[in-house]
Amino acid sequence: MASDIAIARADPLPPGEAEPRRRLKRFGGSRLGGLILALNLLSLLILFVGALLLNEWSRGLIEARQETLTAQAELLVRVLGDERIGVTRGEPTPSLDPIEASRWLRDNFLLSGQRARLFDIDGIPVADSFDVTEAIPGRPLPPALSAGTPPEEVDPAVEVRNAADVEQARAVLGAEVEQALGGEPQASLRRSESGDRVVSVSIPVRHVRQVLGVLTLEAGDVDETLDAQRRALMPFALVALAVNLLGSLLLHLFVARPVMRLSAAADEVRLQRARAISLPDLEHRKDEIGDLARSLETMTETLSDRMDAIEAFAADVSHEIKNPLTSIRSALETLPLVKTPEQREKLTLLLQQDVRRLDRLITDISNASRLDAELNRDRPRTIDLTVLLSEIVGVYESGLKPGEAHVAFAPSAGDHVLVVGRDGPLGQVFRNLIDNARSFSPPDGAVRISLVRDEMDPDRPVRVRVDDDGPGIPPENLETVFERFYTARPRGVAFGANSGLGLSIVRQIVEAHGGRVRAENRPGPRGEVAGARFEVALPTAPPAGRRP
Structure with a gap:
């Protein structure tokens, strides 16, 4: 019987003491939901802030680089436009001297990581700082192969694609120089002939008001700087990952495992190893898991009390029905032994009384058993x-x-x-x-x-x-x-x-x-x-x- 099964439950509330009213919780009425939301938002906020910082940093770096190159280029074009250094001549017609320009760039412009190019009025390059220095454009050559090693085959499609990239880079540079020849300084972020991203400014060289050519300054350290910024973003990403992992661990510890324990406790009740769920460490929690544990405990306690009441009611019914049945059986056994009509009539009245008692008892028991259903319906x-x-x-x-x-x-x-x-x-x-x-x-x-x-x-x-x-x-x-x-x-x-x-x-x-x-x-x-x-x-x- 159910009464022989162990009952595991927490102590109920004292008689007359009402269950404490649940306090209003934050985050839309859910503390646990607020914790989940806060952890996820925190990780997203970390990534968002890191991305904003990277974008702003990159944009500010490029703009600052362009301003620096513009200031350098304006200083250089003022010097190049001065007749006293011999690079430009004003008589009889203003012009640039390419030999003097190359010599002047060699003697005065040897900055590492920058490239200066001078174009004449027709957009034809007349001087390049890489030509007068030891700097070699492009990427380093691969290490030499050992003796007897056959050379690597070159894919013609790759060569064609590389050539197309070089032509496109030269076309972009030509368009920039063409716009600068119109008298307006130009600044851009583009690809060089070697495929690297460069910050470029093109400033017109003037003699008085006459445009004689264009000076282009390029800085090719953009990719290295951006790579350094990406490496600087890695701590933000690692922190966001750690926060997500921590949130997942907390969800497992505070949500998944308690729900699994509640499920196991419910299975224990279902398999009749216990009459009530009792998990005190969960019942004292102030979130939805605690509410669920308390609700399940109250529900199982109510079911257990209902089962006890049904058992007691069944025992009482059995006892009450046996009394009139015993009386009827005794009267029926005595009836054949009765000799006089008066005794037979008295015994018959007793039988009728017991039958009425039994009928009334069964009717009231039926009404009492249907009462719960009527109240719930x-x-x-x-x-x-x-x-x-x-x-x-x-x-x-x-x-x-x-x-x-x-x-x-x-x-x-x-x-x-x-x-x-x-x-x-x-x-x-x-x-x-x-x-x-x-x-x-x-x-x-x-x-x-x-x-x-x-x-x-x-x-x-x-x-x-x-x-x-x-x-x-x-x-x-x-x-x-x-x-x-x-x-x-x-x-x-x-x-x-x-x-x-x-x-x-x-x-x-x-x-x-x-x-x-x-x-x-x-x-x-x-x-x-x-x-x-x-x-x-x-x-x-x-x-x-x-x-x-």
Whole structure:
């Protein structure tokens, strides 16, 4: 049986202590989601900032390089345009002397990593700093092959492509020089004949206002500088990778593994190795995993309590049914031995009484077993308790028989008292209480129903009281009367007319509606017991526009 299975659960909340209200969490109501979002955004932000810094750095570097080359080129063209150094001549026609220009560049321009080229008015190169220095353009030659090694075959397509690249680089340079010959300085980032990226400026050489040629300065250290910048970006990328790895590890530790543990605990419950999930280290977490663990624990505890209640109910039903069955069997066994008609009639009446008792018991057990399904099937709605009680009392008064107790209703709480619940089960609560009070009332007595408010209890301010004039309830049985199959009837009531489930059903329905029911004895004028009182406390309906 289920009761033989081990139960693993955390300590429940103390009686009367409400579950703490969950605090408002950040990041859209999710702490765990906020952690995931923050880690991912942090890694992306690191990469984004690094990329911005690299782009800005590269752009600033190129612009600064162009400004430096422009300043150098403007200084050089002012010197080249001065007749006193002999590079340019103004008589009879302004012109450049290519021999003097080459000699002057050799003697005055030997900067490492830069190349100066001078073009005449027709765009024809007349001087190149690489021609007058030891610098050799292009990439270093590969190491020499050992003796006897056949030369590597050259792909004609590669040679054609390289030649096309050289021609394209020369065409771009020619276009730049052509624009500079128009009198406007030019600056660009282009490919050289060797395929390297270079920062280039082209400044017109003037004699007075006459353009005599163009001086082009190139700096070919752009790729090396950008490579250094890329290497500088690597720490950002490594940090972003580390943050992503850390985020993945945290997700595994704080999400994946706890979910796997919860799944394993649920499997333990499913396989009946435990009756409840209990993972205290997860239940104390303040994120969604903790909420899930607490919800699963509460759910399994509720199911476990429900199973215990079903087992206890089944045991009580078995015990209560056996009593009339035993009585019927004894009567049937005795019936053949009866000699006189009076004894036979008495035994037959006893059988009929046991059959009625058994029928009433089975009917009440069936109603009690369907109660949970009815409570879960019907949706709660706003109910006017004044109208509901008036209708119930009207039905009793219209079918009143001689000698039965009258039922009176006094709506002292006001015209309309609204509660949220299910009208069918709530109606059954008050009918059971009225039936119980009438059964204890003297002939032609009265059962009084009052509807009041108790502002001292803001959670359950609505009070419905059912008073009778019966003998009252023994003090030790004020709680026992709500147990299943408890029957302590007054003298004169037919045996077996009550199953003892009415007040148990009342408590079950009232607690399902968030209420409370209790029993007490009403004192008389001289302190004696004047009768019994059952009080039902219910929460009032929330104001319109608010959800319960």
